[in-house]
Amino acid sequence: MIKFIKKNVAKKKILALAMIMLAITPAFGQGGAAAISNAAGDIKDYWDPIKLILKAVGGLVGFIGGLRVYNKWTNGDQDVNKEILGYGGAMIFLLVVPEFVTAFFA
Numbered sequence: 001m002i003k004f005i006k007k008n009v010a011k012k013k014i015l016a017l018a019m020i021m022l023a024i025t026p027a028f029g030q031g032g033a034a035a036i037s038n039a040a041g042d043i044k045d046y047w048d049p050i051k052l053i054l055k056a057v058g059g060l061v062g063f064i065g066g067l068r069v070y071n072k073w074t075n076g077d078q079d080v081n082k083e084i085l086g087y088g089g090a091m092i093f094l095l096v097v098p099e100f101v102t103a104f105f106a
Contacts, residue, residue: 051098058094062087 065087072080 047102051102054094054098058091061094062091065090 065083069080069083069087072083
């Protein structure tokens with residue numbers, strides 16, 4: 001009988017603890033709107049320098065691509081048109097993507 005009573009009291013304590021935890025849980029579960037707006041603000045702050053770096057990398061890639069195309073052209077290679085189209089597409093991509101991302105975070 002004493003064993004049954006101790007077991008019953010332990011169950012009641014566990015149940016009471018579970019109820020208290022369930023009552024407290026919503027207080028800890030705050031919305032994430034503030035965190036999301038802080039992250040968006042941080043991205044806006046860092047985006048202008050990142051955009052400048054992307055354009056600098058695009059200029060460097062364009063310069064190297066221009067040298068490669070010139071080298072192939074002067075050597076008489078047949079696939080110069082493929083090189084021009086490849087580097088032209090890459091340059092357009094590097095110039096257009098930062099503008100789209102800027103519009104997305106504006």
